[in-house]
């Protein structure tokens with residue numbers, strides 16, 4: 063089996079730990095698809111798998127990873143596994159139990175990266191999206207600074223190798239950096255041709271935080287109002303990418319992006335076609351004090 067993992071560059075965190083710049087996103091609505099996709103991706107050389115509690119597939123992802131460790135394809139230390147704390151677990155004392163639950167689901171002793179999925183907390187409870195009788199999402203005002211204290215405890219206890227954030231804007235990062243004991247290593251945000259996050263990338267870089275692009279392909283076909291730019295997806299912004307595919311040939315096709323460089327004028331063309339439109343905008347939460355998408359970056 064071809065193994066191209068050595069050709070995938072790494073991003074280095076401020077603490078010297080490293081993350082492959084390319085991984086597999088695992089969003090899926092069907093069971094069993096993800097297990098096969100993860101196994102196949104590992105076989106062809108993917109060494110970074112991205113999941114989250116929210117996706118409800120940690121068990122499948124973990125089964126695939128453990129299967130590939132057991133059959134000798136990889137060792138645990140060869141694979142970078144990231145998962146995320148969901149919005150209903152934001153109280154400081156909830157974070158360690160939530161992290162332990164994710165580890166149990168995955169069947170792993172630790173994850174390489176644990177992220178706060180979103181800066182806004184939802185009401186505590188069993189539902190991923192707690193709603194009232196009008197169907198409105200029930201948020202809470204738990205401060206993500208308190209959530210971060212729980213994340214730091216996960217790090218100190220060795221449950222996770224590194225901690226980071228997702229969907230945080232520059233003001234929220236500034237506020238977090240002012241109180242954090244352990245700085246986040248990574249911010250995972252929507253980043254594609256439509257929303258190229260140029261200023262946020264620069265801001266994160268200046269603060270020693272790496273950036274991962276989610277929905278890097280713009281989730282083609284998901285929103286008919288957003289142009290499909292798939293043919294232009296190969297950009298080189300010094301960030302990590304986690305395109306999701308459950309289709310073998312596309313898992314393979316997406317991986318072959320390290321043998322060329324776009325020229326400056328080609329990058330400018332890609333930049334010029336951005337629309338600023340997000341796939342994930344959570345507009346119904348726009349009045350919440352921690353809504354992250356209300357400022358320019």
Ligand SMILES: NC(=O)c1ccc[n+]([C@@H]2O[C@H](COP(=O)([O-])OP(=O)(O)OC[C@H]3O[C@@H](n4cnc5c(N)ncnc54)[C@H](OP(=O)(O)O)[C@@H]3O)[C@@H](O)[C@H]2O)c1
Nearest residue numbers: 087088089228276277278279280281305306307308309312
């Ligand atoms: N942190 C967050 O808040 C957050 C939010 C959203 C997503 N994510 C993460 O980011 C990952 C990726 O984002 P995403 O799933 O939203 O969108 P995406 O990766 O931009 O797009 C996925 C879609 O593209 C299709 N696709 C993949 N490769 C293709 C190719 N070469 N040609 C044509 N179509 C192709 C896939 O279909 P097939 O499967 O049929 O190939 C799938 O429908 C997720 O899986 C998740 O892990 C994180």
